Every structure is written in C-alpha cells, then in structure tokens.
Amino acid sequence: MFRNVLERLQIKWKSYRHRFVPWIALNISKNEKTLRQVKERSEDKLVPDEEVSRSLRQLFGVLYSHGVHHRVAKKGHFHGQVTSDNELCAHDAMFQSFGFCIDRKPSTLPFAGTGVFVTKGVVPKGATVAMYPGTVYQVYEPILLQSIKNPFVFRCLDGVLVDGNDKGISKMVFKSCSGRDRLGPFVMSDTSWLTVNPQNPLAVGQYVNNCSNECPANVCYQEYDVPDAFPVELRQYLPNVNYSPHSQRPLRCVVVISLRDLTAGEELFSNYYTIVH
Template identity: 35%
Template sequence: MFVNKLAPIARRYATDSNVSRMSFEKTLTNEEITKQLTGMFNILSHMKSNKKYKTQDLISDVGFYCYKSKSSIEGAGFGVFSRCDTFIPKGSVVSIYSGTVYANYEPTFLPSIGNKFILQRKDGFLIDGNDRYMSKIIYKSCKTRERYYDTRESKHVELCDDSWLQFRHQTSHQDFCNNSVLNPYAIGHYINSSHENHKNQTQEANVMYFEYEFDRDEWPDDLLQFIPNVHYSTQTMYLRANKCGLIKSIVLVALRDILNGEELFACYKNLVYT
C-alpha cells in the first residue's frame, strides 16, 4: 500500500481555543458581519471610481486598514499590521482570508505541496490562500470562469477579486501605499499564528476566525468584485435550488481593541496532518 509522505497538508482549523473567544463569538452574527463588509465594500467601490482617493484615506472612512510587513517575531517572516488613528474597536472585521475554496473531496494534492496557506473550515471546506505557483494559476483560472459579459452595459462583470495576489510583492507600509490592490482588507492569509514556535516567541491572539458565506443573491452586483474567494468547482456553490450560490469564506474579527501599529495574531485550535 502506497502512503504519501511527500507533502502532508497542514490543515489549520478555523477555530480558537481561547476562552474569551468562545464567549465573544456568541455575540457575533452573520448580519453584523454582512453589515460591516457591505460598508467596507461600498467605500472600496467609491475609491475605485475616484482616482484621487488614496489608500491612506481609508482611515478617515473605514477607520483603519492593514498592511503586510516584516513580523515582530524573529524568524516568522512577514506579518500583518494595523493602521489607524487610535485603535480598531473590538468586534470589527479586520480582514478576509483570500483564496480558492475546495470541498473536502476535491483535488488538493498538487497545490498543497509545500503550501502553508491552506485553512480548513468546520464544515470541511478548504481555503487555499497561497499567492504563488499552482495555487495562483488555479485561482486566476477560476476567476476568469466566473466573469460574465453584461450586454446592456457593454462590459465584463467581475464576480470576485484577484488583486490580493499582489500582496506577495509587498514588504512594507510604503509598498502597500504605492500598490493598487482592489481590496486591501483581503490580507487575512498573511496573519501569523499566535502559537507558532519561532525561537519560543509567542503572542496572544488579538483576532479570531469567523466562518462566513457571501450570498450572491443578497449582495449588490457591483460589490461582488471585491470578494477575494472563488470556488474551485461551481457545483459546490449551487447547493440550493434557484440560487446563485454561496461563496464560502472566513473573516478575521478583532478580539479586543487593537492599537495602531500592532501586529495581528490568530490562534488555531488544532493542527491536523493528512
């Protein structure tokens, strides 16, 4: 019997063992998350149509944004940091975990090789947030499949965003300000784990994972372009009759007030290898 030992998939469960998270999670609702995301996306839509609008202006409209830079933990590579006037309030959606969404029976072996960005939801769906190699090719291919041509407006309509793939080239706040990422909040895949062992340096989690689904029937068509997730197969979206489909996703929510310049850390309850 052949046993694959070449590329064990580190499937990071989107759950948190912190007790405060469990009590805080009860106060969160899909309606509240949708309200926050809709507000963000409306501002991003305005930013896209107004060329004079700069990324830094998000602080005055949204209240904050996040950027990728060298992690404060030695040996951890890059991390995600907050940018705001004072603090990001507890309960705020700070980012979205970008990537291709797979059902647990769909092929993930090849894109999983050497891939540390695969996050697993409780329902078994996987989100591949890797912005390189085969993962990048698969995401861009699926995105092209999802677009359609609006004959009345004579233009293509995008149903998801792939500009988050540019985060790979950002290494500082200055790079972030000079880059034109459509949705700067789609950076959750770069948030480090608070329990990763980097020379015994650990940080308490200040954000948590929240499983969320973008309902295409409920979201305005002009805001779908900011969703940084796409399903590998359309069959996993059309689970309800006469519906346009649910886009499985994960958002990261502040567990407490986060000060300006703080690095964001999440916590994984289990690390499962298959």
C-alpha cells in the first residue's frame, strides 16, 4: 500500500515539476548542454512569420480542396469529428504539400509515452513540421484549475500560455471556446486535435518530447501570431483558440521548426527550455 502511495505521488510530481521554479532552475544548471539559448527575442524566430503563413496556407488550402473540413448540418450545428477516410486524406495532403508526413507513435525514450515521428519523406531544415494546439491565455487570464496535473501548458516568451492538454477540463474549455467563435458558416478553429484523428496533421506538437544529451534537439518551438489577412475559410484548421472572446491581440500559435534535415523514422526532440539573454 505504501508503495502505491509513493507511485501516485511520483506521477503527480512528474506532472507538476515543470511549473516548480526551483526544480526548473536546478535542472537548467544540470542540463546546460541541452539548453537552447538566444541573445534576444528577435533571434528566437528561425523562420519569418511570412514563411510560416505560406506553409500553413499551402497545407490548409490542399485540405480544403480535398474536402477535409467541418460540415454544417441543416440546423446550423457543425460536425467536427474526423473519419478515418479524412485522416488518410489529411496525411496525403501533408505529403503533397510538404513532401513529408509526421504522426504520433510510442516514443523511443523509456517512460516517455507518446512521441512524434517523421513517418514518410524528408523534412528539410527550416520547415514548419508541427503545431502546438490548445487554448490561448493572456497573462491576466485565469488558468489555475486547468493547470492542475497538466504537463501540457506551454509558456511563451511574453507570458502568454497555451494549454495543449486534450483531456479533462482543458478539453471542455477548448470545445466551448471553439463553439463560441464562428463567423457565419465558418468555423474559426479546429477541435479535431482533441481526437485520435486530427484533420490538421500538424496539430500534434504537444507530444514532441524533450531532448537529452543522448537525443539532441532536432526541432524547436517558434511563436507565431496569425495575421488578420489569413483566409477566413482556412481558419477552421487552426488548432488554437483565444480563451477570451474579447481578445484584441492576434491569435497566438506555436509552431515547431526543424533544425536540420530529418528522415523517415526519426523522432522529433525539442528543447523545453529556451533562455533569452
């Protein structure tokens, strides 16, 4: 019985430790070789936002033309569940657009659970290889309840938080906010990343595992604000939504950029910590 208690405490600690500042500071000093460091915020972007927009519009345009999208029912309710046929179309569209595919599979790291792998083709250096989905919280918005036992909260450089948890209260919050934000017949965000078959095949970035000395980082996170000119009909593939309906800031997304060429079979590893000097 005592062993079971210790195991439960260990599981809780693993989910909490990434928000415990002393633990973070200690592990930063221990794993200095694996840290990603940049001199200033402008250098944190490896790829211009315009290039990220071009890549997303290219993929989303192919998805839209293939009919991989939400369907509007007669009574005005949209159906967000993606079928297995749509999953095949989504990955075909990804390969057609980028020349590679990614997917979730059991990680090569012991006890890491799920990871993200290149499953087909070659990823060139500087490519937008994945997206970090979730509800976007500004620094002044409450996230205490959602953050409990939640290892998927991503903190941006300016303090904006992205909750990439696809279960529990986080899942309910995202679906509620997504159902709230519509423009006529157009859906403004994608809820299918909450299922096993996301219609946007990029929306698996929350499952990219942290790098180590043995498995160095081959991708990195990059913040991206969706421009106002982004086509309305393609916003249904964005796996992010603002928590507040009155947010005046552009929608914050986080994309995953390749640091080198990647081939089929490789697992994606990122730096969970970026230090800006």
